[in-house]
Amino acid sequence: MKKKIRLQDQKVQDIVIDMANDLGVSYEKSNQEYCVSIPENMGSGYIRSFEFDFGVGVVETDYLLKKEFQxxxxxxxxxxxxxxxxxxxxxxxxFEEDDKLNEVKRLESVIAASTPTNNHIFKIPADQPICIFSLEINRKLFEEKIESFLPDMNEDLMNLFRDVNGIRQFYYKNYYSLEISKLISEFTECELTGFMRQVYLEGKAYEIFTLLLKQYLDDLRDPDKRQIIRQATIESIETAVSIIENEIETIGNIVNIAKRVGLNQNTLQNGFKQLYNTSVNEFIKNHRIETAKDLLESSNLNITEITYKVGINSRSYFSKLFKKKYGIAPKQYLDKVRNNKDDSRSA
Structure with missing residues (x-):
């Protein structure tokens, strides 16, 4: 059975206070931070709010519920x-008057504005770890901060921030970037106290907000021309790396790898360039030679066997690549390794 909770949500602390009142528990307050813990009979975890100047706030949630909350x-x-x-x-x-229910997946971000007659509804499932970070901006108070910058903004963003009375509904969703993910972690893991904590957290909130606006504009580009790598894309690239490392003997071409991890070829290439400063083919080539070096040092395989073991079909080509990387031919390196082993045994 679900639990329905009504929240005021004019200031970020309203969410914590109304939540505590509805659940029949107390909340904690420290300077501009409010926190309510989920009672044991309903789950575990907390909801915390942070208030800053110019109508900027943060609501952080980290909980596991025993029944669905709305x-x-x-x-x-x-x-x-x-x-x-x-x-x-x-x-x-x-939105209450809309039929469409939007699923917000892991690593996705949403920019959402309701109207006074069509308010937000959030449905939080039971028995699932929920961890949400939300920047909350009172546009009427924030207007003073942003007004001089609005003429230089994208038209949609300019209209969104000028809508201080909440006349227009707005909804935008996409995956967020690795940089934003790191900044959120720095915010939630801050151990400073007092004034330094307040200043640090406010700075992080603005950094996250700035990168989100930058990403919104980047999202308007053609997917193949986007310059900001998304957190979800990074996970797909890391999966591609695992495939390369685990299947180096039989690894397919770039198109095959991209298809397996759910990316197009250009996105995969751009991701490797940003994360590893190399192309996919160069990454594969380097891993083959590094794996071959390990096998020369640790196995009893001969050079021809090692060549095929790392997915290279030509011994002469393998020798060329190995010498280019390590400055020594594989045969010479193998002799050196085995001579050292013989010397250590005789000693």
Whole structure:
């Protein structure tokens, strides 16, 4: 059975206070931070809010619920602009008067603005680890901060931030970047206290916000021309690396690898260039030669056997690559390794 909770959501602390009142528990307050823990009979974890200047705030949630929660934000209120980052299991969002239920997957971000007559609803599943980081921006208070920069913005963003009375509904979803993921971790893991903590966290919030705006503009590009690598793409690239490392003897071509990890060839190539400063083919070539060197040192295989073992069909080509990388022919290196082994045994 689900639990329905109504929240005011004018200030970020409203979420914590209303949550605590609904659950019949107390909340903690320290300077501009509020925190409520989920009672044991309903699950575990917490919801925490952070308030900064110019209407900027953060709501951080990390919990596991025993039953589905539905959060209904109250009508008649101009809710903050929400920039939501899902760090863990999937949850759902919709606007009350709309039929469409949007699933927010792990590593996706959402920019969402409701209207006073069509408010947010969040559906949080039971028995799933939920970890959400949300930037909350009161556009009326934030206007002073951003007004002089608006004319230089993308038209959609300019209209979004000028809509201080919440007249227009807005919804945008995509995967967020590795840089944003790292900044969120730095925010949530901060161990500073007092004034230094407040200044540090506010700075991180603005860094995250800046990168999100930069990413939004990058998302408008053709997918093959995007310059910012997404966190989800990185996981696919890491999967490609594992495939290369585990299947070096029989690894297919770039098109085959890209297909297996769910990326197009250009995205895979761009990802390897940004993460490893090399092409996919060069990465494969280097791993083959490094694996061959390990086999020369640790196995009883001969050079021809090692050549095929690392997926190279020509011994002369293998010798050329090995010498280029290590400055010595594989035959000479093998003799050197085995002579050293003989010397150590005789000693």
């Amino acid at each position: 959060f209904h934000l109250k009508k008649g209120i101009v809710h903050p602009l929400k920039v939501i980052f899902n760090r863990e299991s999937n949850f759902f969002h919709c």
